[in-house]
Amino acid sequence: MKKTSLIFLPFIFSSAYADVPVVIDHSLYPQSATPNNPANTQSTTTLYELMGRLEQMQSEVQQLTGKIDEQANRIDDLKKHQGTMYSDFDERLQNIENKANGVTANPNEVAKPSSITTNAKEVQPTTAAPVVVPTNSAQKANPIEKATANQGLKSQIDSPQSQGPDKQGYFMAYDELRSGHTAQSIEQFKAYLNQYPTGEYANNAQYWLGEAYRVNQDNASARKAFNDVLEKYPNSLKVPDAILKLGYIEVDQKNSVKATEYLNRVISDYPKSPAAILASKKLLKLNEAAPHEVAHH
Template sequence: MKVRLLLLLSISGSVYAQRMPLPPVVDNAAYPAAVANAPKPSAASTLYEILGRVEQLQVEVQQLRGQVEEQAYTITELKKRQNTIYSDLDQRLQVIESAGVGAQSIPETVPEPEVEPQPAPSVAPVIQQPQAIQTKPEPVKPASIESEKQRYQQAYETLKNGHYSNAISEFKQFLTDYPAGEYSDNAQYWLGEAYKVNREVSLSREAFNKLITNYPNSPKVRDGLLKLGYIELEQNNLAKAREYFTRITANYPGTTAAHLAAKKLQQLNNNQ
C-alpha cells in the first residue's frame, strides 16, 4: 500500500510538474502588442484629413487667383476706358475748335459780296456802314474763346496730371469767369470728377447735379448721371443708384453710358 501511494504521488507530481508551465503559454503578450498598434489607424485617418485640407486649400488658392486675374482684367479695361474718354475729349475739343473757326470765317466773307454789288445807291452804304461797325466787335469773340479754351485746357491738364486740388480751384475759377462758355459744361463735369477722385463725395454729387441742372442739353449730362449712380452705389444707396442707372438706359439708349448703366443694373439684380 505504501509503495502504491508513493507511486501515485510520484506520478501525480510529475503530471502536476508538466501542467505548471501551461498558464504562461496563454498568449497574453499579444494584447499589449495589439494596443501598441492601435494608434496606427487613427494616425492614417489624420493624415488623410490633412491631405484633404491641403487639397481644399489648393482649390481655394486657385479660386483666389482667378478672382485676382478677373480684377486685373477689370482694372485694365477701366484704364482703357479712361484713355478712351480722354482721347474722345481731345477729339471733341478739336472739333469744337475747328467748328468755331469755321463759324467765325463765314460771317466775315458773307457781308463783303453784299457790299460790292450795290455801289450805286447812296443809301445802301449808309445802311451797310453800321453793319460794318457792328462787325468790328466780333473779332473780340475769337480772342475770348481762345482764352477760354486755353484756361479750360490748362485746368484739364492739371487734373490729368493728378493735381486734383489745383484742378478743382482752376475749374471753379473757370466757371466763375465763363458760366455760359463753350466749355462750361465740360468744366462742370470735370469739376465733379476732380471732387470724386479727391474723395469729396458731397461736393462731387453737388457738382454733377449742377451739370444736369445748368446744362440740361449737354452731352455730358448722361456721363454726369452715370457718375451720380456710381456715387450712390459706393455709398450703398442702392435704390437711388438704380434710379440713376434706369434713367440713363431709358433716356440715352445705345450710348456708352447706357451700356455701363445696364451692366450695373444687372449686378444689382444679381445681388438681390
C-alpha cells in the first residue's frame, strides 16, 4: 500500500503545478529588454515634442525681451541727449541776451538745432534762426530762443525747389527769418498761411510767425500768433513750445503770475517735452528773482 502511494505522488504534484499560471517578472531585465507598449511610446514622443517647443518658445521670449530692453535703453539715451541739447541751447541764448542790449547780433552766431521731431509735418531746416536785435537801444532784444531740428529725418528734407509750392512757400519764409530779414519773413509767413491754412507746414509757419514778431518786439502780435497755434493746431508738436513762448512774453511784460501759469502748464501738460525743461529753468529764475524784487519794494 505504501509503495502504491509513493508511485502516484509525483503525478499528483505535476498535475497541481500544471494548473498554476506562468508569471514572468520583467523587473530583472534591463529596461531596453522590456517589451514596448505602442501607446506608451507615442505618449513619450509627444511629450518630448512639447518640451522641445516649450524650450524654443522660451528662447524666443528671451530674445524678444533682450531687444525690448535694448530699445528702452536707446530711448532713455535719446531723451537724456535731447534734454542736454535743450539745456545747453537755453544757456547760450541767455548769455546772448545779456550781451545784446542795443548791439546788433553777429550774423555768424547761429544757434545749433535743439530738438528732435518725429513728425514729418514738424520738420525744420537744419539751420536755426539767427539772433536778431532791433537797433533801438532803448529796448532789450529778445532773440529767438529755440529752433527745431530734424535729426533722424534727414531723408525727408529736400531743397524747397524739389518740392511743391506748399513747401517752397514755407521754406522761403523761414529762410528770410533765418537770414535776419524779419519783416520780410513776417509777410511771407502770413501769405503762406492765407494761401495754405491747412497746409503741411501751416502749424510750423504759425509758430515761426510768432517768433518773428518776438524778434521785432511786437509782443501783442506774437501773443496772438502763439495762441493761434493752440487754437488752430491743437495736435501740433509746436503746442508746448507756443505755450512756453507765451510764458516768456509774460516774463518780458513783468507779469510773473501769468508767466508762472503758462510755464507750469507746459510742465504739467507736456512733462516729457523739451519745452518742459526750459519752462522749469525759467521758473527757477523767476523764483530766484522774486525775493530781490520784494526787497526793492
